[in-house]
Amino acid sequence: SQQGEEDPQxxxxxxxxxxxMNCSYKTSINNxxxxxxxxxxxxxxxxxxxxxxxxxxxxxxxVTLDTSKKSSSLLITASRxxxxxxxxxxxxxxxKSTFGDGTTLTVKP
Amino acid sequence: xxxxxxxxxxxxxxxxxxxxxECVQDMDHENMFWYRQDPGLGLRLIYFSYDVKMKxxxxxxxxxxxxxxxxxxxxxxxxxxxTNQTSMYLCASSLGETQYFGPGTRLLxx
Numbered sequence: 001s002q003q004g005e006e007d008p009q010x011x012x013x014x015x016x017x018x019x020x021m022n023c024s025y026k027t028s029i030n031n032x033x034x035x036x037x038x039x040x041x042x043x044x045x046x047x048x049x050x051x052x053x054x055x056x057x058x059x060x061x062x063v064t065l066d067t068s069k070k071s072s073s074l075l076i077t078a079s080r081x082x083x084x085x086x087x088x089x090x091x092x093x094x095x096k097s098t099f100g101d102g103t104t105l106t107v108k109p
Numbered sequence: 110x111x112x113x114x115x116x117x118x119x120x121x122x123x124x125x126x127x128x129x130x131e132c133v134q135d136m137d138h139e140n141m142f143w144y145r146q147d148p149g150l151g152l153r154l155i156y157f158s159y160d161v162k163m164k165x166x167x168x169x170x171x172x173x174x175x176x177x178x179x180x181x182x183x184x185x186x187x188x189x190x191x192t193n194q195t196s197m198y199l200c201a202s203s204l205g206e207t208q209y210f211g212p213g214t215r216l217l218x219x
Contacts, residue, residue, distance in 0.1 A: 031206055042113070042199055042210030043152075088152070090208075096167065097142065097208065101151035 006089060006103040014108050019076045021103040023089030024069075030092065032065060034074050037086045037102070046074075046087075079107045112136070113211040115200050121217045128187040130214050132200030140203045141183035143167075143175065145196040146213075152199065158183055190218045 007022045025032070031050045035043040049056045049065045049072065056063045062075040076083055086102040116131035132141065142157040144167075154167030156175040164175050172194060176184045183202075187194055195218045201208040 033207065035208075035210075040197075040213070040215070042212045043201075043208070045207045045209070048206060092206065096154060096157070098154070099144075099152040101149065 006087065006100040008103060009101070010104045010106070012106040012108065013079055015079060015081055017079055017107075019079050019083070019105055019107070021074050021087055021105070023072045023074070023100060025072075025089070025091050026070065027091075029067075032072050033090045034061075034063060034072075035088045035090060035099075037088065039085070043088065076105075079105075081107050081109045083107050113200060113202055113209050115198075115211040115214050117214050118212060119215050119217075121219065122187075122190050123219055124191060126187075126190050126218075128190050128216070128218075130185040130187075130198055130200075130216070132183045132185070132202075132211055133181055134183075134202035134209070135181065136202065136204070136209070137180065138202035138204045138209075139180075141177065142201040142203075142208065143173075143183065143185045144199045144201065145169070145194075146199055147196050155185065192218050194218050 005024050031048050033048045034046045037043045047058045047063050049063050060077045065072045084107045086104045088099045088102045090099045113134045122128050140159050143155045144152045146152050153169050155173050156167050158164045158177045161180050174186045198214045200211040
C-alpha cells in the first residue's frame, strides 16, 4: 500500500477560492514533500517540510505537518486557473521515495 | 535550473520488442530514479541508482532492467515488452531530498 495517501482524490473549486488537500502516511519520516503535476507532464517540486516543523509557507502555499497524526495538508490560497493540476505528497521511508495517488485539483475560471 | 530530459515523449512498440528509455540530467546529481505512473495506482518506483554502475530495485522491478554507465545517464530497459507495461514512465534525479523530474515518456505496447 502507498506510504502517502492524498485526500480528496478530486477537488473542484472556483477561481479565487482556497483549496485544501490532505496527505496521510504510515511510518516515521524525516521530511515530507509536495509536488505538482500538470496534465501529461513530469512532477515539479513545490515545498519540503521537515519533521520538526509544524507549518511552512511559500507564496500562496501553506503546508502543515502533524507527526502525531502522521498527516500533512497543503493549502493553496486565492486559487487561479493555472493551479489546475494533480498534487502529490512524497515521503522517503527506508531511503526509498514513495508518492501517494494524488489529488486532482480543477480551478474553474 | 536542473534539467532532466527523456529521449521520447511518446513511444509505440510491439509485444516482445526490447525497449530502451533514456534519461539524462545535467546537474551532476548522484541519484536517479525510474517510476511508472498509472491511473489509480499513483507513482511506483521501478529502479533507482545512487551512483554510477550501481542500481537498486524499487517496488516493481519485474520485467525491467536498468543501466547507469555514466553519472548523467540512467536507462530503463524493457527486455520483452508486454501490454501491461503500457504506461507513463517518469525519470527523476536528485542530489538531496528533492527530486527533479523529466517530462515523461508515454509508452504504448501493442
